[in-house]
Amino acid sequence: MSVSDEKAALDVSGIQKAVRWYPPKYDIRVEAVPIPQIIDPDDAIVKVKLAGLCGSDLHIYRGHEDVDADLTCGHELIGEVVALGPSFRPDATGRPELYSTLKVGDKVVSPFTVSCGECHFCRIGFTCRCIHSCLFGIPTLPGGQAQYARIPKAGGTLFNLSSLQSSSGSGEQPWDLSKLSDSSLLLLADILPTGVFAAMQALQHPKIAPILTGKPYPYGGFVPSSPVGQAQASTALQEGDKLLTIGIVGLGPVGVCATVSLLDILAGLGASQGLQYQVIAIDPIESRRTKMEAVYNAIDVSGKGSGRFAVASIEDGKKLASGWTNGAGCNAVLEVVGNNSALTLAYDIVRPFGIISSVGVHQEPPIPFTGRDVYNKNVSFDFGRCPVRAMFPIALEILLKRQDVFGGVGKEASLIDRIVSFDEAPQVYEDFDKGRCGKILFDPWR
Amino acid sequence: MSVSDEKAALDVSGIQKAVRWYPPKYDIRVEAVPIPQIIDPDDAIVKVKLAGLCGSDLHIYRGHEDVDADLTCGHELIGEVVALGPSFRPDATGRPELYSTLKVGDKVVSPFTVSCGECHFCRIGFTCRCIHSCLFGIPTLPGGQAQYARIPKAGGTLFNLSSLQSSSGSGEQPWDLSKLSDSSLLLLADILPTGVFAAMQALQHPKIAPILTGKPYPYGGFVPSSPVGQAQASTALQEGDKLLTIGIVGLGPVGVCATVSLLDILAGLGASQGLQYQVIAIDPIESRRTKMEAVYNAIDVSGKGSGRFAVASIEDGKKLASGWTNGAGCNAVLEVVGNNSALTLAYDIVRPFGIISSVGVHQEPPIPFTGRDVYNKNVSFDFGRCPVRAMFPIALEILLKRQDVFGGVGKEASLIDRIVSFDEAPQVYEDFDKGRCGKILFDPWR
Numbered sequence: 001m002s003v004s005d006e007k008a009a010l011d012v013s014g015i016q017k018a019v020r021w022y023p024p025k026y027d028i029r030v031e032a033v034p035i036p037q038i039i040d041p042d043d044a045i046v047k048v049k050l051a052g053l054c055g056s057d058l059h060i061y062r063g064h065e066d067v068d069a070d071l072t073c074g075h076e077l078i079g080e081v082v083a084l085g086p087s088f089r090p091d092a093t094g095r096p097e098l099y100s101t102l103k104v105g106d107k108v109v110s111p112f113t114v115s116c117g118e119c120h121f122c123r124i125g126f127t128c129r130c131i132h133s134c135l136f137g138i139p140t141l142p143g144g145q146a147q148y149a150r151i152p153k154a155g156g157t158l159f160n161l162s163s164l165q166s167s168s169g170s171g172e173q174p175w176d177l178s179k180l181s182d183s184s185l186l187l188l189a190d191i192l193p194t195g196v197f198a199a200m201q202a203l204q205h206p207k208i209a210p211i212l213t214g215k216p217y218p219y220g221g222f223v224p225s226s227p228v229g230q231a232q233a234s235t236a237l238q239e240g241d242k243l244l245t246i247g248i249v250g251l252g253p254v255g256v257c258a259t260v261s262l263l264d265i266l267a268g269l270g271a272s273q274g275l276q277y278q279v280i281a282i283d284p285i286e287s288r289r290t291k292m293e294a295v296y297n298a299i300d301v302s303g304k305g306s307g308r309f310a311v312a313s314i315e316d317g318k319k320l321a322s323g324w325t326n327g328a329g330c331n332a333v334l335e336v337v338g339n340n341s342a343l344t345l346a347y348d349i350v351r352p353f354g355i356i357s358s359v360g361v362h363q364e365p366p367i368p369f370t371g372r373d374v375y376n377k378n379v380s381f382d383f384g385r386c387p388v389r390a391m392f393p394i395a396l397e398i399l400l401k402r403q404d405v406f407g408g409v410g411k412e413a414s415l416i417d418r419i420v421s422f423d424e425a426p427q428v429y430e431d432f433d434k435g436r437c438g439k440i441l442f443d444p445w446r
Numbered sequence: 447m448s449v450s451d452e453k454a455a456l457d458v459s460g461i462q463k464a465v466r467w468y469p470p471k472y473d474i475r476v477e478a479v480p481i482p483q484i485i486d487p488d489d490a491i492v493k494v495k496l497a498g499l500c501g502s503d504l505h506i507y508r509g510h511e512d513v514d515a516d517l518t519c520g521h522e523l524i525g526e527v528v529a530l531g532p533s534f535r536p537d538a539t540g541r542p543e544l545y546s547t548l549k550v551g552d553k554v555v556s557p558f559t560v561s562c563g564e565c566h567f568c569r570i571g572f573t574c575r576c577i578h579s580c581l582f583g584i585p586t587l588p589g590g591q592a593q594y595a596r597i598p599k600a601g602g603t604l605f606n607l608s609s610l611q612s613s614s615g616s617g618e619q620p621w622d623l624s625k626l627s628d629s630s631l632l633l634l635a636d637i638l639p640t641g642v643f644a645a646m647q648a649l650q651h652p653k654i655a656p657i658l659t660g661k662p663y664p665y666g667g668f669v670p671s672s673p674v675g676q677a678q679a680s681t682a683l684q685e686g687d688k689l690l691t692i693g694i695v696g697l698g699p700v701g702v703c704a705t706v707s708l709l710d711i712l713a714g715l716g717a718s719q720g721l722q723y724q725v726i727a728i729d730p731i732e733s734r735r736t737k738m739e740a741v742y743n744a745i746d747v748s749g750k751g752s753g754r755f756a757v758a759s760i761e762d763g764k765k766l767a768s769g770w771t772n773g774a775g776c777n778a779v780l781e782v783v784g785n786n787s788a789l790t791l792a793y794d795i796v797r798p799f800g801i802i803s804s805v806g807v808h809q810e811p812p813i814p815f816t817g818r819d820v821y822n823k824n825v826s827f828d829f830g831r832c833p834v835r836a837m838f839p840i841a842l843e844i845l846l847k848r849q850d851v852f853g854g855v856g857k858e859a860s861l862i863d864r865i866v867s868f869d870e871a872p873q874v875y876e877d878f879d880k881g882r883c884g885k886i887l888f889d890p891w892r
Contacts, residue, residue, distance in 0.1 A: 121774075121799070123687055124683060128824070218650065238569060362821045364816050365817055367817060368812075370811060371784070374813065374830065377830065382826045385821065
């Protein structure tokens with residue numbers, strides 16, 4: 001099919017349905033808007049099969065982002081490529097290999113930001129800070145809650161599920177995606193990679209390395225030291241030191257993804273390295289705690305190993321963080337909320353030399369700590385947005401393994417409550433904002 | 447010599463000279479006070495040969511620490527063990543091996559905090575947050591600016607230079623400390639390990655790992671991922687990506703130690719892994735910049751390799767951080783000051799996914815960033831006090847290699863300006879506070 005044929009595959013009317021937001025806040029409308037066109041040689045047009053409603057959509061919904069123009073909502077989509085710009089032609093020159101493999105008809109997931117795959121930030125894996133980075137669902141880049149979406153820098157941005165399915169990795173077995181539903185795969189657009197990122201930021205931190213490697217700080221890291229130096233380390237770890245206690249603050253959909261991913265990685269480390277763990281998942285909202293418990297019960301033993309796990313209210317979580325650690329506190333806390341109450345709770349329950357891995361989308365308020373607070377506890381913080389494109393392979397591995405949790409829609413343990421039509425958008429935005437429902441997906445063609 | 451004999455070696459008068467501070471501020475007196483005695487079985491009494499005056503002594507001097515009782519100053523000392531508590535007797539039971547090797551007559555350096563060497567925090571290397579941690583030079587624990595000092599938990603706290611000198615490491619060559627002067631060794635009590643720690647926190651961080659390992663984030667870390675996952679990483683590093691740009695904010699004595707240590711480690715990584723580096727050392731005070739330049743010129747090629755180095759004012763530093771990186775900013779910034787101007791400058795010059803390694807002693811003011819600042823730049827922070835006892839072997843390796851800088855007193859490139867008697871204490875505290883001198887050591891017997 002030539003590029004002109006591909007364009008012909010788009011709806012001949014030139015008009016599509018989309019979920020749109022109007023300033024200043026809470027104003028969601030379902031409107032007919034033009035189908036997007038290729039405007040840059042690197043663009044792809046994707047026919048959207050499912051689009052997610054995400055907690056961070058609520059920042060704009062509530063008017064917290066100072067956006068003053070209307071926009072097409074959403075930054076999570078799975079779909080099919082229906083048109084490609086000239087950069088994807090076989091005879092295109094000067095484009096990286098990424099642009100030669102994407103074809104019309106390929107099944108793709110888009111991360112919530114554009115990434116070129118070519119700049120230094122993309123090459124080293126910090127894809128969400130690509131020099132061409134742009135968030136979907138803002139006035140200048142229409143989002144995924146539409147029947148079609150334009151994807152800039154599509155060769156770098158999109159995950160090509162079709163080529164993954166047929167590839168054979170590094171000579172190992174190919175990825176078998178056949179059992180994954182679209183609603184499950186859509187989790188790769190944002191919330192599962194973000195959850196994995198929250199866990200990985202903590203587990204990769206050099207302050208955790210002594211527990212994982214058995215070498216006292218600072219000898220577990222990347223920077224070499226002479227054998228003489230290492231032999232002069234004052235101390236040696238004992239068996240009981242290989243215990244990791246990790247808190248999670250916030251059990252919305254991303255928090256549940258973070259918890260499941262963390263447990264899966266910890267179970268693997270327990271099996272391979274004899275690590276013991278304790279995980280304390282905290283949320284003030286009872287319905288979220290109930291969901292988290294259902295999810296935990298659905299995970300089979302390969303995904304949780306033999307560690308200790310509790311779902312707790314804030315007060316109970318504080319008690320456990322102290323009681324399970326002889327008063328020391330958690331080695332790391334995953335902060336998956338994005339406000340100062342959550343950051344303060346994370347600080348309260350983290351131990352000296354602990355790590356706060358914060359993936360919540362924080363807003364204008366100042367960070368709620370004094371210099372003395374953070375100095376006196378030797379706290380490490382990792383803030384910011386998940387580089388979804390870079391986390392994708394690890395997230396996909398977890399998605400494949402954890403179909404006990406990520407596989408269904410509407411099941412008690414599923415992260416996805418319902419799949420609805422765009423017509424329900426104003427209502428489900430309101431319900432989601434008020435905490436009356438869990439994660440919602442839109443089917444643009446329903 | 448028996449323990450009772452050892453005590454007899456103390457001055458028979460029972461009285462010693464010490465530098466003492468009185469509240470509320472700026473009140474330094476040289477007084478006769480009792481020689482400390484063993485009061486706990488784990489104590490040692492050390493006859494002080496040299497004691498340092500440190501930038502963080504100024505926090506109490508200036509009345510910033512809300513201390514309301516007089517105290518014996520100082521937290522940097524080198525000396526000789528003259529008495530040991532019963533835990534060090536050959537027939538003592540229940541004490542770890544550390545307590546069996548320290549002898550009367552041993553030459554020792556004390557870190558600025560007590561650490562037991564036995565608790566979980568000590569075992570994994572976070573010695574400055576030992577459950578028995580206590581800072582020297584506070585009302586309840588007299589400091590090192592005295593003729594004698596009592597060292598609690600001395601088996602864990604003290605670095606035993608005598609046993610190092612005679613040990614042979616891990617079967618490699620023994621440490622040859624014979625060429626190191628006491629004034630050079632005293633740097634191990636605080637400022638050199640703190641400088642090394644500032645550098646190591648940055649270089650060990652997983653966000654630096656892609657540059658050091660050549661593997662895109664998140665595959666360079668401790669947490670294993672399947673080969674299939676790694677093969678699906680979207681991107682590969684290019685040769686030009688192995689370039690690390692690091693800023694240092696603050697060129698006081700600790701900042702100079704951080705810079706020298708950083709350059710030494712980077713030169714090693716350049717030789718072994720082909721890493722390129724750019725280092726920008728920033729201070730607003732011209733005399734400090736001049737000292738830093740003299741130090742840099744004194745370092746031989748083994749300690750700086752072939753990277754690019756500049757000493758800069760704040761404005762010039764900002765220009766270089768942008769100009770040397772195509773506007774991206776520094777991969778990491780070492781913040782060695784301890785106030786909000788320094789933290790803000792560090793934020794301004796760090797790139798997205800950059801690290802701020804903050805070893806400055808921060809006070810009451812709130813951290814000067816909003817949640818949006820840190821989220822939008824994916825900033826990582828490591829705050830807090832250096833675990834000197836754990837960093838000691840690495841610091842000693844650098845001290846041995848970098849005698850071109852750390853070897854002399856009063857030389858243009860030396861970190862130590864002068865060695866003075868206690869009688870000059872009121873004057874040198876004032877001079878140091880006003881920035882009229884560099885690092886000062888006290889000889890208590892002069």
